[in-house]
Amino acid sequence: MTVEVATEGDVIEVVKYANEQQIPFLAVNNAHGAITTVGRVKNGIMIWMRQLDSVQVGEDGHTATFGGGILDKAVTDALWAVGKQTVTGGCECVSVIGPGLGGGHGLLQARHGLVSDQFVSLNMVMADGTLEIIDHTHELWWALRGAGHNFGIVTSITSRIYDTKYPTWAFQNFTFTGDKVEALYSNINEHLLRNGTQPTDLFHYSFFSKNAAIDADSPAIFFYILQEGVDAVREAVVAPFLALEPFATFKGSGDYPELPGWIGWANAAATCQNSGLANTRFPIELQKYNVIAQRRVHDLLRSTMNEVPALNRSIILFEGYSQQGVKAIPSQDSAYPFRGSNLLVSPVVRFNENGEELTRKAKTLGEALRDILHEGEDNRHNIKRTYVNYAFGTESVEEIYGNEFWRQEKLLALKKKYDPDGKFSFYAPIS
Numbered sequence: 481m482t483v484e485v486a487t488e489g490d491v492i493e494v495v496k497y498a499n500e501q502q503i504p505f506l507a508v509n510n511a512h513g514a515i516t517t518v519g520r521v522k523n524g525i526m527i528w529m530r531q532l533d534s535v536q537v538g539e540d541g542h543t544a545t546f547g548g549g550i551l552d553k554a555v556t557d558a559l560w561a562v563g564k565q566t567v568t569g570g571c572e573c574v575s576v577i578g579p580g581l582g583g584g585h586g587l588l589q590a591r592h593g594l595v596s597d598q599f600v601s602l603n604m605v606m607a608d609g610t611l612e613i614i615d616h617t618h619e620l621w622w623a624l625r626g627a628g629h630n631f632g633i634v635t636s637i638t639s640r641i642y643d644t645k646y647p648t649w650a651f652q653n654f655t656f657t658g659d660k661v662e663a664l665y666s667n668i669n670e671h672l673l674r675n676g677t678q679p680t681d682l683f684h685y686s687f688f689s690k691n692a693a694i695d696a697d698s699p700a701i702f703f704y705i706l707q708e709g710v711d712a713v714r715e716a717v718v719a720p721f722l723a724l725e726p727f728a729t730f731k732g733s734g735d736y737p738e739l740p741g742w743i744g745w746a747n748a749a750a751t752c753q754n755s756g757l758a759n760t761r762f763p764i765e766l767q768k769y770n771v772i773a774q775r776r777v778h779d780l781l782r783s784t785m786n787e788v789p790a791l792n793r794s795i796i797l798f799e800g801y802s803q804q805g806v807k808a809i810p811s812q813d814s815a816y817p818f819r820g821s822n823l824l825v826s827p828v829v830r831f832n833e834n835g836e837e838l839t840r841k842a843k844t845l846g847e848a849l850r851d852i853l854h855e856g857e858d859n860r861h862n863i864k865r866t867y868v869n870y871a872f873g874t875e876s877v878e879e880i881y882g883n884e885f886w887r888q889e890k891l892l893a894l895k896k897k898y899d900p901d902g903k904f905s906f907y908a909p910i911s
């Protein structure tokens with residue numbers, strides 16, 4: 481059953497009703513959460529949050545309050561109209577709270593930190609249907625910023641907002657054929673990533689994807705550089721990549737709200753459509769690109785696509801956000817465990833679900849790609865650091881929430897206290 485709630489009171493009523501009837505429930509905004517654990521909701525109630533999409537800019541001009549079902553574009557546009565910004569995910573059709581409860585990466589994180597670092601307070605319906613207002617004085621404050629899906633349903637958030645200092649952004653994209661893997665990623669390491677010190681005004685992003693018009697046999701590489709506050713990405717930034725003789729390159733500029741349209745993250749783009757495909761991600765956080773591993777994952781993607789054409793819409797995403805704003809906040813201050821990472825890498829295995837055999841092959845491919853990337857880490861972490869919002873669902877609790885003993889202990893104690901019956905144990909459960 482789906483209940484489309486319109487008010488905070490509706491959410492409370494549904495949770496109380498579901499508890500009385502002993503029915504499981506799950507809050508949903510735009511249904512991008514793809515982790516397999518949500519499949520454990522059987523005969524439950526989907527609490528559809530989309531009507532909770534209000535925006536109210538605070539009188540102080542430093543905060544705004546958003547409905548718990550609001551999507552990124554609504555926030556960006558409403559704030560833009562009054563000369564303000566905040567950190568949201570990059571994709572227009574994703575919600576603010578879905579990513580935010582697990583950290584939340586976005587283009588402005590280099591300046592201000594993660595989506596969750598902007599939270600000032602959250603109104604949250606708890607497991608027993610009571611409402612709590614959670615701010616920095618509350619025991620759950622730490623946990624909601626990184627492991628938040630485990631504790632309640634957020635009906636509204638008050639977040640920090642900022643004056644728009646740099647309204648203009650520029651982009652340059654490059655298409656490379658697969659033979660440029662080593663040269664491209666070694667250039668990115670040297671000229672952009674620079675041991676985790678990529679300048680705050682830059683974002684780089686690339687993905688491997690098969691495109692018959694470029695190469696029928698081997699995935700091409702689509703690579704983007706975005707720069708804040710300029711009309712064209714600076715020559716010194718693009719020069720090393722132009723020197724690699726891309727198959728094609730294209731550039732442009734405009735205002736910040738146009739940015740998702742340049743990189744395929746706008747509402748009208750394929751990313752935001754329901755293609756009917758399974759999109760299974762196998763994420764891993766890295767410090768830098770290992771060009772040998774990059775070649776190995778490219779090779780494996782290529783050979784698998786040729787052997788199993790049903791998987792040939794799969795891609796591998798490489799997201800290179802600048803990290804200064806994220807790293808400025810002490811790691812122990814929130815449940816988000818991976819502030820030291822520089823790169824978010826995700827094999828995305830895409831296919832039309834068509835029986836167990838194909839699903840098994842898809843999973844095998846995703847795991848194998850992730851294993852190669854893990855083996856290629858310089859000082860290999862003993863866990864595959866997994867961004868909760870991209871997790872496949874078979875990762876360990878340590879891989880998702882960090883393997884420090886104190887983190888695990890703290891999360892478990894809070895879970896036991898605030899959700900002892902596991903009402904919120906469908907999305908990346910702690911227990």
Ligand SMILES: Cc1cc2nc3c(=O)[nH]c(=O)nc-3n(C[C@H](O)[C@H](O)[C@H](O)COP(=O)(O)OP(=O)(O)OC[C@H]3O[C@@H](n4cnc5c(N)ncnc54)[C@H](O)[C@@H]3O)c2cc1C
Pocket residue numbers: 506507508509510511512513514518529548549568569570571573574575576577578579580581583584585586628629632633634635751752869870906907
């Ligand atoms: C196209 C695309 C683009 C993406 N872009 C980014 C990005 O730029 N940055 C980033 O960090 N991640 C990004 N992600 C990953 C994203 O963080 C996760 O997919 C996230 O789960 C999406 O949240 P949603 O609310 O849109 O999806 P939903 O499936 O609606 O929600 C996901 C889960 O969040 C919980 N939830 C939802 N609403 C509430 C609520 N109000 N209160 C409490 N819990 C709630 C539920 O457990 C639910 O299962 C992207 C994913 C996709 C598919």
